Amino acid sequence: MTLELDDLRVRTLGACRYDSPFAEMLASKRTSPHYVHEDDRVLVDDTVSVLLSRGVPIDQVPSLEAAGPRRKIYFDPDATSVGIVTCGGLCPGLNDVIRGIVQELTEHYHVAHIYGFRNGYAGLTRQHRDRVVELDLRAVADINNDGGTILGSSRGDQDPEEMVDTLVELGIDVLFVIGGDGSMRGAMKIVNTIDARGLDIAVIGVPKTIDNDLPFTDQSFGFQTAFAQATSFIASVFIESQAAENGVGIVKLMGRHSGFIACYAALSINDADFVLIPEVPFVLGGPSGVLRRVEDHVRRHGQVVIVVAEGAGQELLEQEGRTTDASGNTKLGDIGLFLKQKITDHLTEVGLPPTVRYLDPSYAIRSVAANAYDSVYCVRLAHAAVHAGMAGRTETVVVRWRRRFVHIPMSLITSHRNQVDPDGDLWMSVLEATGQPASFTD
Numbered sequence: 001m002t003l004e005l006d007d008l009r010v011r012t013l014g015a016c017r018y019d020s021p022f023a024e025m026l027a028s029k030r031t032s033p034h035y036v037h038e039d040d041r042v043l044v045d046d047t048v049s050v051l052l053s054r055g056v057p058i059d060q061v062p063s064l065e066a067a068g069p070r071r072k073i074y075f076d077p078d079a080t081s082v083g084i085v086t087c088g089g090l091c092p093g094l095n096d097v098i099r100g101i102v103q104e105l106t107e108h109y110h111v112a113h114i115y116g117f118r119n120g121y122a123g124l125t126r127q128h129r130d131r132v133v134e135l136d137l138r139a140v141a142d143i144n145n146d147g148g149t150i151l152g153s154s155r156g157d158q159d160p161e162e163m164v165d166t167l168v169e170l171g172i173d174v175l176f177v178i179g180g181d182g183s184m185r186g187a188m189k190i191v192n193t194i195d196a197r198g199l200d201i202a203v204i205g206v207p208k209t210i211d212n213d214l215p216f217t218d219q220s221f222g223f224q225t226a227f228a229q230a231t232s233f234i235a236s237v238f239i240e241s242q243a244a245e246n247g248v249g250i251v252k253l254m255g256r257h258s259g260f261i262a263c264y265a266a267l268s269i270n271d272a273d274f275v276l277i278p279e280v281p282f283v284l285g286g287p288s289g290v291l292r293r294v295e296d297h298v299r300r301h302g303q304v305v306i307v308v309a310e311g312a313g314q315e316l317l318e319q320e321g322r323t324t325d326a327s328g329n330t331k332l333g334d335i336g337l338f339l340k341q342k343i344t345d346h347l348t349e350v351g352l353p354p355t356v357r358y359l360d361p362s363y364a365i366r367s368v369a370a371n372a373y374d375s376v377y378c379v380r381l382a383h384a385a386v387h388a389g390m391a392g393r394t395e396t397v398v399v400r401w402r403r404r405f406v407h408i409p410m411s412l413i414t415s416h417r418n419q420v421d422p423d424g425d426l427w428m429s430v431l432e433a434t435g436q437p438a439s440f441t442d
């Protein structure tokens with residue numbers, strides 16, 4: 001991707017005039033291997049070859065603004081009101097992010113009001129304005145022990161004019177949007193409306209997706225929890241497949257366009273013989289197709305386990321009548337059930353009538369509470385988001401990139417999708433662990 005330094009600069013509402021509650025603590029800090037000073041920048045690239053290919057001096061290579069507290073801030077905390085909304089599909093850690101934002105704003109910045117909008121962007125519409133809840137320390141005390149989001153979520157388009165009317169009515173200065181690519185597209189429309197009206201409202205995004213398909217972020221929060229949940233389903237079908245004659249275990253995992261959950265879950269338990277993901281097309285028939293490979297495996301080992309991402313092999317399914325959800329996301333065909341049928345038919349035909357165990361854990365992997373690792377990640381993202389908002393950054397998303405917390409312009413997070421690279425290290429590890437061929441072609 002062609003990236004200029006200017007594409008990576010985030011917007012600021014104006015000069016920071018107020019003292020930050022962190023000013024004293026920051027006074028003694030210097031850039032170190034473990035701390036990036038607020039004036040320093042984090043490199044986008046981390047290989048010599050890519051850096052050299054940029055062909056520009058070191059101070060002009062693509063770099064990102066470091067996240068974290070500033071010595072001076074834009075908003076006067078005493079007079080600042082804040083809104084929080086969670087949108088799109090659930091993801092472990094949503095409550096941790098809400099809690100972290102509320103705690104940081106309350107305990108350190110002492111802002112005037114924190115409002116929570118109910119059920120995603122719908123909660124910002126005129127119709128649902130009365131559902132707004134005020135959030136304080138007590139309201140978020142132990143919400144991190146639960147999955148989901150205390151604010152609720154939703155899909156579906158809302159009118160940005162109406163949503164900005166709500167922000168104005170409540171006197172919101174900073175809106176935190178915790179959501180995925182769709183939410184960030186919605187947030188940019190809110191920003192455009194704010195700009196068109198000449199308002200002084202910051203919009204900060206915290207990227208959310210269990211699919212791990214958002215770019216410029218090492219790994220999205222909740223992803224680790226989600227794939228760890230998925231492993232127990234793979235273990236179940238493995239045990240079932242071992243106990244049956246011609247046992248076939250199939251687990252379908254979420255991953256609309258990216259097979260990260262399938263890859264990580266399969267790698268972590270190492271019981272899968274085949275991993276099928278959207279990024280690596282496959283054919284069913286022919287000597288090198290999936291059916292023949294599965295048959296060979298069953299002949300040799302008496303059983304087989306297949307992990308398939310929901311977005312895999314969509315080109316094999318009937319495309320007609322494809323519909324979209326309320327947010328405009330394409331509804332996928334069921335590759336899991338399709339494979340189950342095709343494998344059953346094929347093995348029966350070749351004289352290996354199978355016992356098939358098919359699991360689609362679906363919501364069971366994303367509705368759980370975050371594990372300890374993700375909780376830490378969430379609270380640190382929440383802190384970074386609060387610092388960015390109070391410093392007047394807007395149209396900005398906080399991410400962790402190459403282990404550093406940084407700011408990126410919102411448009412970049414929707415610029416493309418993070419996908420498993422069929423030529424990359426991760427897919428190589430999957431091929432090594434499963435022993436499956438690099439491709440299933442005719």
Ligand SMILES: Nc1ncnc2c1ncn2[C@@H]1O[C@H](COP(=O)(O)OP(=O)(O)O)[C@@H](O)[C@H]1O
Nearest residue numbers: 088089155156157179180181182183185186327
């Ligand atoms: N292009 C868009 N413009 C404005 N709002 C959008 C857009 N795409 C999605 N949204 C809104 O953002 C919210 C979340 O989007 P969705 O795609 O469901 O989840 P996610 O944010 O997890 O990708 C929904 O209310 C949806 O209508």
Ligand SMILES: O=P(O)(O)OC[C@H]1O[C@](O)(COP(=O)(O)O)[C@@H](O)[C@@H]1O
Nearest residue numbers: 088089180208209210211254255256
């Ligand atoms: O049934 P729902 O709620 O629409 O969600 C299904 C989709 O949500 C996801 O978990 C993530 O999607 P989002 O990141 O867009 O919320 C996908 O893997 C899955 O296809």
Ligand SMILES: [Mg+2]
Nearest residue numbers: 088180181182
């Ligand atoms: Mg999405």
